[in-house]
Amino acid sequence: MSLSDIADSLPPVLRDQPIERVTRGGVEYVVLGTAHVSRTSVEAVDALLAHEPFDAVAVELCDSRAQGMRDPDAFKQMDLFQVIRQGKAGMVAASLVLSSFQKRLAEQYGIQPGAEMKAAMDGADQRALPVWLVDREVGTTLKRAWHSVGFWQRFGLLGGLIASVFERQQIEEVEIEKLKQGDMLESAFSEFASESAPLYRSLIAERDAYMAARLREQAASSGFAAGRRVLVVIGAGHLKGLCELLRTQQDDPSTLAGQLASTPPKARWPKWLAIGLVLAIFAAIGFAFHRNTTLGAAALRDWVLYTGGFSAIGAIIAGAHPLSVLAAFIAAPIKPFRPGIPSGGISAMVEAWVRRPRVADFDTLRDDIGHWRGWWSNRVARTLLNFFLVSLGTIIGEYTAGIHIVKSLF
Known part of the structure; x- marks a missing residue:
């Protein structure tokens, strides 16, 4: 069946959705690009799971973000003493700022950002399919982003994050368009992500490479061979980069993922x-x-x-x-x-x-x-x-x- 035949057979809700199909090592990856503030993306995830058979579902989430979606009250178990002793106060504060940004989006648009990821996990659970969490840990991404920019740029990042907390106006249309293109972290850092090549690399490009490596690694560890199919649900902003790397990446997936998941040493x-x-x-x-x-x-x-x-x-x-x-x-x-x-x-x-x-x-x-x-x-x-x-x-x-x-x- 040709790609045009596949497109014609799709339910109406899927026909205008960004969907790429990549075969690597005999495994077919059906990659769905989503918008993080769109009910249509949630419907597209449900429709694709109902329309096609899959052997696994991969989502653009790390362990901590997935846990936060499955159990929104998990942060209540936070031990403040341990957070302070382990030097994680800054990371917790940054996470709270991001959650505040997400809450404002939910209030403004009536849908929780990342709802399509939750729908993908719930759909996999209902079908007894394994869920692959393929995104890099958000704390590691924030640390690498922080270390990627110069000393003075860090003040701009802090100022942008602080301003995003206290800004009471509706979120600007340009930020919503970024979310429709599909990356929460890039949007939260506003114009700094687009103006800073190192920051863009940490927030987007490195994660594209990491997710491609993790998909290959998960397929190998699961013993997937020819004929197996994986639904991959990611933000549309990662679609092009991920698919290209999934086709061409040659490095050992475990080694590459380990390198990209490491925290850069602090400047002395x-x-x-x-x-x-x-x-x-x-x-x-x-x-x-x-x-x-x-x-x-x-x-x-x-x-x-x-x-x-x-x-x-x-x-x-x-x-x-x-x-x-x-x-x-x-x-x-x-x-x-x-x-x-x-x-x-x-x-x-x-x-x-x-x-x-x-x-x-x-x-x-x-x-x-x-x-x-x-x-x-x-x-x-x-x-x-x-x-x-x-x-x-x-x-x-x-x-x-x-x-x-x-x-x-x-």
Whole structure:
């Protein structure tokens, strides 16, 4: 049967849908490009599953996103203490921002973004078909995107994410068109994805290659041979790139997927710069004591007051409990002698202990973070806010103290 014959035999809802058929290793991959805010895409998934037989269903989801769709309340089990201790506060905050963006879309268009992926998984479950989660873990993608851009571009990304939380107007038409072309992450990062080649590569091109490798890997591990068929449901923005790579990719799929799933090492220069700054400040304090005990004591006092003071101000701005403010003031000056959890982490852990999040805080978290007041009224959001503002205050305090101490020597 020719492709035109196949198209003619399709149900009406499928005839205008972007569908590609790729055969690799005898396995036929029927790739359906979807729009993440379209009821038609949901209907297309259901119709394709009903119209054609498949041996597996692959979706553009990672484990965490799939779990979030299957169990929207799973995040309520989040342990804030572990999140802070493991240095995942930033990733959790970014995920919450993305979920807030999705919620606004759902309110504006009456359909939850990614509903077609949920329909594909549900359809596979109903037919007892295996579900292949072929997208890269969203946390890894965000980390690789973050590391792919320069220092100043990161401020633009942070500003864009923050603005997307507090923007109360309807989402612009251009962003909806991006979603109709099919990628949630690219749309959430707005114009930065289209203007930055490294960012586009991390958000789109690398994931195309990863998903193609994962499809090949899953087919091999499942023992699929000639005659087996897999339905692949992906955003339309990935359709062309994925199909091309599925045809031409020659690297070992497991090796390639492993490389693309790795987190790039952190740049060392910020760490060495921070260490160098602190060593220079303490050298200045030591020189002050050498010149005059009173001058040295004043320099040491300035270090404590500036670092502890700015950190405490960060906690106060975050609306932290007095004990959390005190923890910030104590932790910041001794940061150089206490490697590990930053002062923001210690203050946030005290905040989470003193004001333990209630069930209601988790229930309303996604709603609360969409309004600036919610970051202060919701205990989960306020703990994260406390972490960031205290950490920022510590950095400001270190630089301010250093400048003041050096000036006092001359």
